[in-house]
Amino acid sequence: MNAMTSTIQNLFIELGVTLADYEGNDIASISPINGLPLASLRADNATQVAQKIDRAHNAFLAWRKVPAPRRGELIRVFGEELRTHKTALGQLVTLEAGKILQEGLGEVQEMIDICDFAVGLSRQLYGLTIASERPGHRMMEVWHPLGVVGVISAFNFPVAVWAWNAALAFVCGNSVTWKPSEKTPLTALATHALFMKAVARFNASSNDAPDGLAELIIGARDTGAQMVEDKRVALVSATGSTRMGRQVAEVCAKRLTRTILELGGNNAMIVAPSADLEMAVRAITFSAVGTAGQRCTTLRRLFVHDSIYDTLVPRLKKIYAGLPIGNPLEKSTLIGPLVDQAAFEAMQTALNAAKADQGVVFGGDRVIVTGSETGYYVRPAIVEMPSQTAHMHHEVFAPIMYIVRYQNLQQAVDWNNEVPQGLSSSIFTTDMREAELFMSDVGSDCGIANVNIGPSGAEIGGAFGGEKDTGGGRESGSDAWKAYMRRSTNTINYSHSLPLAQGISFDI
Ligand code: NAD
Numbered sequence: 392m393n394a395m396t397s398t399i400q401n402l403f404i405e406l407g408v409t410l411a412d413y414e415g416n417d418i419a420s421i422s423p424i425n426g427l428p429l430a431s432l433r434a435d436n437a438t439q440v441a442q443k444i445d446r447a448h449n450a451f452l453a454w455r456k457v458p459a460p461r462r463g464e465l466i467r468v469f470g471e472e473l474r475t476h477k478t479a480l481g482q483l484v485t486l487e488a489g490k491i492l493q494e495g496l497g498e499v500q501e502m503i504d505i506c507d508f509a510v511g512l513s514r515q516l517y518g519l520t521i522a523s524e525r526p527g528h529r530m531m532e533v534w535h536p537l538g539v540v541g542v543i544s545a546f547n548f549p550v551a552v553w554a555w556n557a558a559l560a561f562v563c564g565n566s567v568t569w570k571p572s573e574k575t576p577l578t579a580l581a582t583h584a585l586f587m588k589a590v591a592r593f594n595a596s597s598n599d600a601p602d603g604l605a606e607l608i609i610g611a612r613d614t615g616a617q618m619v620e621d622k623r624v625a626l627v628s629a630t631g632s633t634r635m636g637r638q639v640a641e642v643c644a645k646r647l648t649r650t651i652l653e654l655g656g657n658n659a660m661i662v663a664p665s666a667d668l669e670m671a672v673r674a675i676t677f678s679a680v681g682t683a684g685q686r687c688t689t690l691r692r693l694f695v696h697d698s699i700y701d702t703l704v705p706r707l708k709k710i711y712a713g714l715p716i717g718n719p720l721e722k723s724t725l726i727g728p729l730v731d732q733a734a735f736e737a738m739q740t741a742l743n744a745a746k747a748d749q750g751v752v753f754g755g756d757r758v759i760v761t762g763s764e765t766g767y768y769v770r771p772a773i774v775e776m777p778s779q780t781a782h783m784h785h786e787v788f789a790p791i792m793y794i795v796r797y798q799n800l801q802q803a804v805d806w807n808n809e810v811p812q813g814l815s816s817s818i819f820t821t822d823m824r825e826a827e828l829f830m831s832d833v834g835s836d837c838g839i840a841n842v843n844i845g846p847s848g849a850e851i852g853g854a855f856g857g858e859k860d861t862g863g864g865r866e867s868g869s870d871a872w873k874a875y876m877r878r879s880t881n882t883i884n885y886s887h888s889l890p891l892a893q894g895i896s897f898d899i
Contacts, residue, residue, distance in 0.1 A: 395422055395486060399429050399577065402486075405479045406581040407588055413580065413609060420577045423489030423728040424718060426765040432576055434610035440617050444568055446603030447539045448623045451566040453601040455536035462562045463513025465600055469558075469589035470506030473499060480550065480581055482720070487575050488549050489728045489766075490682050491719040502554035502582075504851045505867060509558035512872055516563065527886025534876040536564025537649075538625030541618045543639070545631040546730055547685045547788075549575035550582045552653070555851070555866045556628045556875075557586075557605065563875040565625075566604050570618050572631075573611040574730060583607040622646060626875065629653070630687075633786075633812070633860045640862075651874055652862025653855075655786040656814030658837070658846040659692040661803045661829070664699055666819035670843060671703070674819070675792075676710055678845030680771040683726050684790025685734070687861075688815040688839070688847040692783060693794045694803040700796050707794075708753055708773060716758045716768050728766040729789060735767040738789035741782065742772060745793070748780040755791065779806045786812060800825055808836045814857030815839040815846035838865070 403410070415433020422429050435443065454462070473480070477499045484495035521530040540560040544552040549572060557567045571579035583605065590600045608614055612635075619627050619642050628651040629639045636654040643650045660678070662671050678690035695703055719727030729735050735757065742755045755772030771790035776783065783793050797803040807816050816835040819842075820826050826842045828834050838857035839849065849855050854869035856862070865871045891897060 395424065395427070396429060399483070399486060402479050402483050403581070406476055406483070407584045408577075408580050410580070413576075418573050418576055418609060418611065420487055420575070421731065422486055423730050424486065424720070424766050425763045426731070426767070429487060430577060432609060434614055435608050437617060440608055440610070440614060441621070443603070443606040443608055444539060444618065444621050444623050447566040447568045447606045450601040450603035451536065451538050451564075454566055454604055455564040457564070457599045459513045459516055459562060459564065461599060462564060463510045465589060465593045466506050466513070466558050466562055467510045468593050469586055470503050470510070472585045472589045473503045473506065476585060477503070480578070480585070483578050483581050484549060485719050485727075487577050488546060489719055489730060490547075490685075491724050491727050492722070494682055495719075498548060498551045501551040501851060502558075505554050505558045508851055508868060509562045512559065513562040516872070516876070518878070523882065524892060525884070525890045527884060527888070529883045529885065531881050531883075533879045533881060534563075534873065535879055537875055537877050538565060539623055540565045540567050540875060541621075541624040541627045542567060542569045543615050543618070543627070543629040543631065543635075544569070544571050546572040546574035547682065547687070548630070549578040552630045553579070553582060555855070556651075559872045560875045561604070563872055565875055566606075568606045568608055568618060568624065570608045570610065570615040576609050579607060579609070616642070619643065620646075625649065626651065628864070628866070633862070636862050649874070651856075651864035651866060653687070653864050653866060654860060654862040655812055656687045656689070656857060656861055657691050657784070657786045657810045657812040658688055658815040659694060659807045660690055660816070660846060661797070661800070661807065661818045661820075662693065662695045662699065662703060663800065663818060663820035663822060663825050664696045665821040665825075666699070667821065667843070668699065668703060668706075671819040672706055672710065674817075674845035675707060678847040679792040680711075680714060680726055680790050681847060683729055683769070684771060685730060685788055686847050688849065689790070690792060690846050691786070692779070692806070692810075693792055694797045694806055695794060697796050697798055704773075704775065704794060711754055711771055711773055714771065716770060717760050718763055726768070726771060726790070728763070728768045732767055734789055735769065737787055738769060738772075738791060741785075741787040741789070741791055742774065744782045745774045745776065745780075745791075748782060749777050750793070751775040779809060784810045800828065804829065804834055811860040812857065813837045813859040814861040815841070815849075817841035817844060817846045819843055
């Protein structure tokens, strides 16, 4: 047993997780910190997946009848459990996903925030009343629960993505089946255990939360694919690579099922001549190297105006040279490991391709961390490019920031929009006309367009998601809840006659 295994066991005791049900040899949870296994689990087989979806479907039939504010009460209790166990769950995120502890804790805070949002939402699932063209008629729309919501999540936000979906889905009257990343099953087991604790507390005063309301499905792609194909899953919310999203979208299109797709990003920032460079430097660094470049919103392309390029880029290189890289559990570390060897190799391939395109690479080499020699740690890379090349159109899930000089804003906006992905973007400028143009209909084509902050680190209050190859889905705040409900339009005739719409005469 290595030292981390015993830490995990203590965390499991606090979080109420038991591995007994899942002991097996199908899925290995490997810590990116040292590349060593934390646990070995069995996957759910096809029969078990079908049974879980069946249970979730039966749960939905009961849960939809529970008043929405009461459903919100369950999420309020779950938020309390998360607050109580924030440190333990945050540590587990760090151990299994490799992000630094501050970010592990931040991820759990995001879960708490969305719970608070969902509790309020449970009393605000409003529909419209619409003026009818017919006398003595009234039109209205009512939002109803949808069914089983199938959530697929990626390794890099192993618990928050489920919470964004689940907190909203539950208050909207749905049940949830969750297929987490095969790289992060332990954090999923812990989250599920905390949710079941909340269910037990909630059910102590009434028995409103049925068995099967939340089902956890452990497995790899095939297991996820089975969930996506199942007709009882009314909405598939899938977060991960564009490759995965295309596969999921095809299956769902065939059976005409709704999807929320949150896929890859290739996010850019423009730094204009009037930018506050102090702020820009901090925003660039956090956005480009945070989570070791493994966020969907990571800054990957930086367009710097010619007039400030030679001031800004040397400053960035100086900061990059001194970044503390190491064990993510240590307080002083800002850059933890890549998730695995494959991620490291993909990064090196991309850097070689950039060199072949006349790029000048700074950093990007492997860093050996004492005590964690078998983990894949890298110095984040800056790559100065003569222009935006075809290789820069691909998302490489590692800390590579390409920098290109631009001469006029239109050129930079065109580059921002030239890639297939459309998740996040930002501009640093104090020129109001530039800022407004960037956010306008002819500006950034991304789902997120920020001014004077980086592209990464969204709050839960806004709708989160992006366009084009990012999938078009929206999760979290604003009116994203509507995707988890079905809209019923009702026309009520309280008159004594039957006028037809459009003035049609149909006498019988
Ligand atoms: P991935 O696509 O390899 O896996 C994501 C999930 O999809 C896993 O649970 C996996 O088992 C499942 N999966 C894969 N193929 C499937 C299929 N055919 N049917 C059903 N399920 C399937 O992604 P990853 O490496 O875990 O995560 C990194 C990617 O996720 C990056 O591209 C990143 O940009 C993206 N991401 C996007 C967002 C967003 O909100 N837009 C958030 C986080 C991560």
